[in-house]
Amino acid sequence: MPPLVKQEDINQARELIYKIAGLYMPQNKDSVIGNRLNKLSRELDIQNYPDFFTALKRGQFKQDFINAFTTNKTDFFREGFHFKDMIERVLPERLQYSEPLKVLCAASSTGEEPYSIAATLLFAKEICQSNTQVSIQAIDINTSVLEVARTGNYVVDTRLNPLPTWMELEDYFDITRLNEHEVSVCAKQNLKKILNFKQYNLCSPTYPFGTRDFDIIFCRNVLIYFKVEDQEQILQKLFSYLKFRGTLYLGHSESILGLAPKVDRLGQNIFVKVAE
Ligand SMILES: C[S@@+](CC[C@H](N)C(=O)[O-])C[C@H]1O[C@@H](n2cnc3c(N)ncnc32)[C@H](O)[C@@H]1O
Structure with missing residues (x-):
């Protein structure tokens, strides 16, 4: 069981992600912070958040913390x-x-x-x-x-991310249909x-x-x-x-x-x- 996330843990995580990566997570993001701490505690087997934050301040787990707290949503040809x-x-x-x-x-x-x-x-x-x-x-x-x-290897759901038709995508990607909606897209050399x-x-x-x-x-x-x-x-x-x-x-x-x-x-x- 991951340790229970308390409000002071959320506040500490907010402060540290701002300090380390400049990411500002205001109070309306508290539940996001809580979920990310939970996920991180399972990945790193964290038993106790105050000890984890002390280690983080000494420079340990910094990259895991950054990776857990960034939002990475993206798409091919987004904002076309x-x-x-x-x-x-x-x-x-x-x-x-x-x-x-x-x-x-x-x-x-x-x-x-x-x-x-x-x-x-x-x-x-x-x-x-x-x-x-x-x-x-x-x-x-x-x-x-x-x-x-x-x-450079991806699985794309073409319902969510329609691929452009104005270029021959096959000139740049190996594209294989996986099922009705998904294709595998691999960047060529x-x-x-x-x-x-x-x-x-x-x-x-x-x-x-x-x-x-x-x-x-x-x-x-x-x-x-x-x-x-x-x-x-x-x-x-x-x-x-x-x-x-x-x-x-x-x-x-x-x-x-x-x-x-x-x-x-x-x-x-x-x-x-x-x-x-
Ligand atoms: C939502 S994604 C946007 C991706 C892409 N630019 C797009 O528009 O589809 C935001 C990206 O910013 C990165 N990021 C967040 N803070 C950063 C920082 N301080 N320096 C560099 N990259 C950062 C995250 O890791 C994440 O991959």
Whole structure:
């Protein structure tokens, strides 16, 4: 039996996940915190939460705690208008240059998002008959989702996540029907070759990239888990790694906050950098 979760355990977990990963779980998330502590206690055989928190503060179990407390919901070609914007607006122009094109996918979860970006890039290269080198740096704080992402193997329920028909998906994924609704989707080597996965905390003071390194940054459905002041800081940092005229894609319920004067807004949370 896992130990009973008390309110002080919930408060302590709230404080520590904020301190370690910047994730803000207000009081209306208490039941989520309780469930995650229960699950973690079964996985790690925790007998007593105060002892567990003491160990956590000393640095033990930190990664297990992070992995248990992040929300990793994602899908292939989620918020499809961002991929359409890449195909129609960004890539036809950008792929005319010989300079390598670099994309950052911040908070890439189990990898469906960066593989969707990778397939979109290769599809656009084919249409534009471009030789431009393309690459994607995908980062996440959760090591177990990164492990899944590196395999590139998925089972997709096409009722919940319909796959796009505007590209020949088979050029980029091995797709096998498993039953009426599910397909197995495995990223091919051509996608894996242009993708790199790395563990990184968006709350770190700086990121391991060069200034204005990226042509495109995806930062979707992660800022919502931070306090507004922390969202502001993360956006400022990400922005410093985006090239002039580069594109930033945010999730549907996220906001550009203090960067508003420095971007052109194209709608659907698509932003183009027009000032430093
Ligand atoms: C809901 S998923 C979003 C996945 C994807 N971007 C999408 O829109 O489908 C949020 C991801 O953010 C990651 N994350 C949470 N806090 C983070 C942090 N401090 N640094 C980096 N990644 C973080 C989680 O591990 C999780 O995989």
